[in-house]
Amino acid sequence: MPLIRAMYANLKRPPRGVVEWSADAVRAAAIVGVVVSLFTLPFTDFAVLSMSLPAAMLSRMIGLRAGLDLLTCVTVIVAAGSNVIDLYRAWTGWDLIVHAVCTGVLAAVALVLLDDARVIEPTGRRRTPIVVATSAGLALSAAWEMVEWFGYRFITDAIFVTYDDTIGDMIAGGAGALVAGALASRWRLTRADRAPL
Structure with missing residues (x-):
């Protein structure tokens, strides 16, 4: 508790x-x-x-x-x-931008949770956040693409799913998570006055 x-x-x-x-x-x-x-x-x-x-x-x-x-x-x-x-279909490239930024911030959240659970070393160390954030981002991207495929296959064919789109989204997500990890290796992600988990 x-x-x-x-x-x-x-x-x-x-x-x-x-x-x-x-x-x-x-x-x-x-x-x-x-x-x-x-x-x-x-x-x-x-x-x-x-x-x-x-x-x-x-x-x-x-x-x-x-x-x-x-x-x-x-x-x-x-x-x-x-x-x-439906902006993902209307604006070329918007999908990749959103995947990069969204996966980046979610990888930062994952870093904090893993750090607090003492699964990883504190995020002040230089290499740990980069490797862990990138790995978490790629895992989150893969999970999201599976959710998209499931939605397309079993709920509605209005969801856009192609091989190139899936791979591009995962690359963008991994890149965003890599950037988040690099930033986390330099700066603290949490408030100084927060209640530690």
């Missing part, structure tokens, strides 16, 4: 500064948007949007630095929203 208590302490901590207030505002807007989408959009769109909420909430609960918290919230919401309004 110490993990739950620490996450709750980070969640209930009042925001400090413009960036933390902004991250909480984006989080609140996402929650409202998902609830509204349940009644106004097809169920598949609601499901896609709701997938952004765990990451948006987790970034607050693990005590990410304010800027990274805001970036995580915005990124996962943009990633889900782009699917709902």
Whole structure:
């Protein structure tokens, strides 16, 4: 239960500064948007949007630095929203940009969780975050591509799935995670005053 208590302490901590207030505002807007989408959009769109909420909430609960918290919230919401309004088909290259950034921020979250669980060495060491973040990013990319394939195969053929798209998405995700790992090897990912998990 110490993990739950620490996450709750980070969640209930009042925001400090413009960036933390902004991250909480984006989080609140996402929650409202998902609830509204349940009644106004097809169920598949609601499901896609709701997938952004765990990451948006987790970034607050693990005590990410304010800027990274805001970036995580915005990124996962943009990633889900782009699917709902079909930006991935409309804008060439948007898919790769979103995969790189989204996988990068999720790899940073994975680094914090693995560090707190003492699965890896502290993220201040130079090589560990680069290797672990890249590995986590590639694993997350593979998992996401399997979810896309499952959705295409068993739910709706409106999901765009091709071999080239899958490989390109995984390369972009791996690159984003590599960048996240390189940044984590230089800078702390969490607030100094967070409750340790």
